[in-house]
Amino acid sequence: MVLKRRIVLFIILSLCSIAFAQDGLGGIGDPYFPDFGNNGYDVQHYTIALNVNMEEQTLNGTAMIESLATQDLSVFHLDFLGMSIKQITVNNAAATFERDGRELIITPETPLLENQPFTVHVVYNGSPGKGVSSSNLPFGRGWTWISDGVYVASEPGGSAVWYPVNDHPLDKATYTLQITVPQDYTVAANGLLQDVISESDGRQTYLWEAENPIASYLVTVNIGRFAMLETVYGDGLPLRFFVPERFADELPALADVTKEMLAFFESVFGVYPLEAYGIVVVDATLDFALETQTLSLFGRDLLAGDQWLGIGGADIVMAHELAHQWFGNSVSPASWRDIWLNEGFATFAQMLWLEYTQGTAEMNAIYDSWYDNISYLSASRNTPLADPGDDNLFSINVYLRGALVLEALRQELGDELLFAILQAFHETYRNGNASIEDFIATAEAVSGQSLTDFFTQWLYERDLPLSPLSD
Numbered sequence: 001m002v003l004k005r006r007i008v009l010f011i012i013l014s015l016c017s018i019a020f021a022q023d024g025l026g027g028i029g030d031p032y033f034p035d036f037g038n039n040g041y042d043v044q045h046y047t048i049a050l051n052v053n054m055e056e057q058t059l060n061g062t063a064m065i066e067s068l069a070t071q072d073l074s075v076f077h078l079d080f081l082g083m084s085i086k087q088i089t090v091n092n093a094a095a096t097f098e099r100d101g102r103e104l105i106i107t108p109e110t111p112l113l114e115n116q117p118f119t120v121h122v123v124y125n126g127s128p129g130k131g132v133s134s135s136n137l138p139f140g141r142g143w144t145w146i147s148d149g150v151y152v153a154s155e156p157g158g159s160a161v162w163y164p165v166n167d168h169p170l171d172k173a174t175y176t177l178q179i180t181v182p183q184d185y186t187v188a189a190n191g192l193l194q195d196v197i198s199e200s201d202g203r204q205t206y207l208w209e210a211e212n213p214i215a216s217y218l219v220t221v222n223i224g225r226f227a228m229l230e231t232v233y234g235d236g237l238p239l240r241f242f243v244p245e246r247f248a249d250e251l252p253a254l255a256d257v258t259k260e261m262l263a264f265f266e267s268v269f270g271v272y273p274l275e276a277y278g279i280v281v282v283d284a285t286l287d288f289a290l291e292t293q294t295l296s297l298f299g300r301d302l303l304a305g306d307q308w309l310g311i312g313g314a315d316i317v318m319a320h321e322l323a324h325q326w327f328g329n330s331v332s333p334a335s336w337r338d339i340w341l342n343e344g345f346a347t348f349a350q351m352l353w354l355e356y357t358q359g360t361a362e363m364n365a366i367y368d369s370w371y372d373n374i375s376y377l378s379a380s381r382n383t384p385l386a387d388p389g390d391d392n393l394f395s396i397n398v399y400l401r402g403a404l405v406l407e408a409l410r411q412e413l414g415d416e417l418l419f420a421i422l423q424a425f426h427e428t429y430r431n432g433n434a435s436i437e438d439f440i441a442t443a444e445a446v447s448g449q450s451l452t453d454f455f456t457q458w459l460y461e462r463d464l465p466l467s468p469l470s471d
């Protein structure tokens with residue numbers, strides 16, 4: 001994610017702490033968001049079918065969740081906030097349920113056995129996000145209605161407002177999204193568009209399939225009056241771009257620069273790891289962009305030539321979100337405390353792109369100004385990168401100092417070794433999760449040297465080490 005204006009980076013959040021449910025299954029153990037995700041099972045695949053009423057801003061939904069029990073379960077939890085539940089079945093037998101904040105607590109008719117697959121069906125309706133306190137949703141609102149459409153941006157915990165989910169990056173799964181809308185709207189979502197089915201009432205169902213596992217906060221559904229361009233990159237990687245119809249002329253330029261970026265980042269990070277890529281520009285001005293998997297999400301301001309973070313044009317933030325497909329998406333953080341692995345890496349990548357397109361002197365000048373900026377951060381914002389705190393996930397320090405760490409490591413080890421470390425880290429943890437400690441271990445193994453002092457100073461302590469550019 002990139003937040004657009006610096007002032008937004010200083011948003012101070014207060015989070016309600018929600019009591020743990022008594023059975024201990026609610027909450028996957030995240031140090032920052034103890035009620036996110038759940039224990040006792042491992043979701044394999046979600047099939048989410050939504051019939052969307054654009055005028056009333058409501059939907060009828062069914063979620064089919066195919067899962068594997070990792071322990072015997074007489075009761076289990078999903079995360080689900082708001083909306084009304086009409087029915088829940090587990091393995092086709094009616095189940096009883098209760099709700100407690102984020103926790104949807106389900107008691108199947110027959111207890112589930114360890115290592116056995118099970119299928120949950122939830123039938124629900126309502127208006128996603130309606131009546132849900134923002135204190136339950138740091139940053140991401142999840143499903144968001146705009147004047148003539150919908151976008152979905154959920155980092156870190158907004159998915160639970162629109163479908164029942166094990167809402168934590170530790171439980172990645174594949175997805176089928178079947179979204180039914182009026183004929184004059186288009187649906188842009190994760191993965192590949194397999195079919196558009198005409199319904200008897202004149203509506204259309206868009207069938208999207210995502211074959212690589214996705215962390216729930218990266219699942220997206222965007223509904224709008226879009227113009228679309230489809231093309232391929234390299235040996236046939238599908239690319240698709242969606243913009244509001246009146247911006248259709250911008251599509252070829254978006255595709256061209258994205259192909260250039262893919263070629264550049266593949267030369268640095270290795271082969272693009274997912275089944276597709278592209279961009280959706282929704283018809284709203286957003287104060288952020290998000291690396292929703294295989295289809296990064298932007299507001300229409302992307303097309304207006306705005307300056308992002310005062311460092312350049314739209315291509316810089318496009319580079320940031322594309323780089324996340326390797327770092328953040330293919331390799332997901334093991335917990336939200338590991339946010340540096342997302343934002344530090346994507347910000348470093350945007351600077352590599354800037355260096356590639358504008359030169360090293362320009363990159364160094366920006367790093368110098370960033371170093372000065374973060375030198376003056378207040379103590380509450382200058383938290384260690386390895387433990388920034390739940391209200392600093394998207395703070396300026398995580399991005400700017402986060403990128404400087406990798407630039408400093410580059411200065412120390414040289415391009416060849418640094419890029420070998422990044423490639424090895426991605427290869428080792430792709431389609432899975434990694435912690436900051438996993439990255440450090442990879443860096444030491446690939447470089448063959450102890451980097452304890454380096455990482456202690458840059459990641460675990462508050463004091464800012466000397467600038468990597470100060471010689």
Ligand SMILES: [Zn+2]
Pocket residue numbers: 001002320324342343346
């Ligand atoms: Zn980001």
